[in-house]
Amino acid sequence: MSKKEEKLKEMNRALKALIEPEGDWLANMANSSAILFEMMDDLNWAGFYIWKKDQLVLGPFQGKTACVRIDEDKGVCGTAYSQRKIMLVEDVQKFPGHIACDPDSRSEIVLPIIVGGEVIAVLDIDSPQKARFDELDRKYLKEFVDILVDETNFLQLMEKF
Numbered sequence: 778m779s780k781k782e783e784k785l786k787e788m789n790r791a792l793k794a795l796i797e798p799e800g801d802w803l804a805n806m807a808n809s810s811a812i813l814f815e816m817m818d819d820l821n822w823a824g825f826y827i828w829k830k831d832q833l834v835l836g837p838f839q840g841k842t843a844c845v846r847i848d849e850d851k852g853v854c855g856t857a858y859s860q861r862k863i864m865l866v867e868d869v870q871k872f873p874g875h876i877a878c879d880p881d882s883r884s885e886i887v888l889p890i891i892v893g894g895e896v897i898a899v900l901d902i903d904s905p906q907k908a909r910f911d912e913l914d915r916k917y918l919k920e921f922v923d924i925l926v927d928e929t930n931f932l933q934l935m936e937k938f
Contacts, residue, residue, distance in 0.1 A: 779913075781913060782913055782917075784816065784817075785913065785914070785917035785918075786917065787816070788812060788813070788816040788817070788917070788921065789917060789920050789921050789924060791812055791816065792808075792809055792812050792921060792924050792925065793924050793928065795808055795809075795812065796808060796809065796924070796925065796928045796929065797928050799928075800928070800929060800930040801929075801930065801933070802929050802930060802931050802933055802934045803837065803934075805925060805928065805929045806824075806825050806836055806837040806898075806925075806929075807837035809921070809925055810823050810824040810825065810837050810838050810839045811839055813839070813902060813921075814839035814840065815839075817902070819904050819905065819906045819909050820840070820902060820903065820904055820909075821840055821841060821879060821881055821882060821903055821904060821905050822838065822839070822840030822841060822843065822878075822879060822882065822901070822902065822903040823838065823839050823840060823900075823901075823902045823903075824836060824837055824838020824839060824840065824843070824900075824901060825837055825838065825890075825898050825899065825900055825901070826847055826854050826858075826898060826899050826901060827897065827898045827934070828858065828896060828897055828898060831849070832846045832847065832848055832849070833846065833847040833848075833849075833854055833855060833858060833898075833899060834846055836898065838901075840879075840903070841878075841879050842878075843878045843879070844876055844878040847876060851874060851876060852872075852874055852875055852876035853866055853869065853872055853875060853876075853885050853887050853901070854876075854887050854899050854901050856874075856887075857887035857888065857889050857899050858889060858896050858899050861889050861891065861896055862889065863886065863887070863888050863889070863915055863918075863919065864885070864886065864887045865885075865886045865910050865911075865912075865914075865915055866884060866885045866886070866910075867884055867907060867908040867910075868883065868884065868907050868908070869882055869883060869884060869885050869903075870883070872885075879903060881905045882903040882904065882905060883904060883905055883906055883907040883909070884903070884904045884906060884907055884908055884909040884910055885901065885902065885903050885904070885910070886901075886902050886910040886914060886915065886918060887899050887900065887901045887902070888900045888918055888919060888922050890922055890925070890926060890931075891926070892926055892931045892932075892935065893935070895935070897931055897934060897935055898934075900918070900921075900922055900925075902918070
């Protein structure tokens with residue numbers, strides 16, 4: 778097992794241990810973005826956009842200030858939301874319609890968060906390094922999102938908005 782894979786496994790164990798006793802969606806999103814930012818190398822942003830009133834709206838995150846609202850089908854986040862699939866972008870400057878919230882970002886991975894068959898949010902992770910994310914990241918970040926969904930009461934969020 779590679780050093781990177783060991784670190785990603787440890788990150789997921791840390792997430793589970795931290796959020797398992799806590800069901801609150803806001804607390805768990807906040808802590809999970811902190812875990813990502815702390816445990817993954819070469820990131821400049823890690824956080825969530827929450828689907829609210831027909832837009833993705835900025836949620837808990839770590840990193841530089843960010844775009845507040847993203848429309849469906851716009852940029853990497855809006856595309857991940859509307860297509861309901863993980864978007865792994867090696868070079869954001871080559872992604873049609875990329876939204877440059879941070880001009881230093883060069884690569885990005887976005888994972889939809891699906892609860893009860895609905896996409897309620899996306900997890901967005903940016904790096905200043907081109908091709909920072911790979912299939913190993915995709916695998917373990919998917920597991921990360923699955924842990925978050927399994928251990929969090931997102932019904933509160935869905936009812937509120």
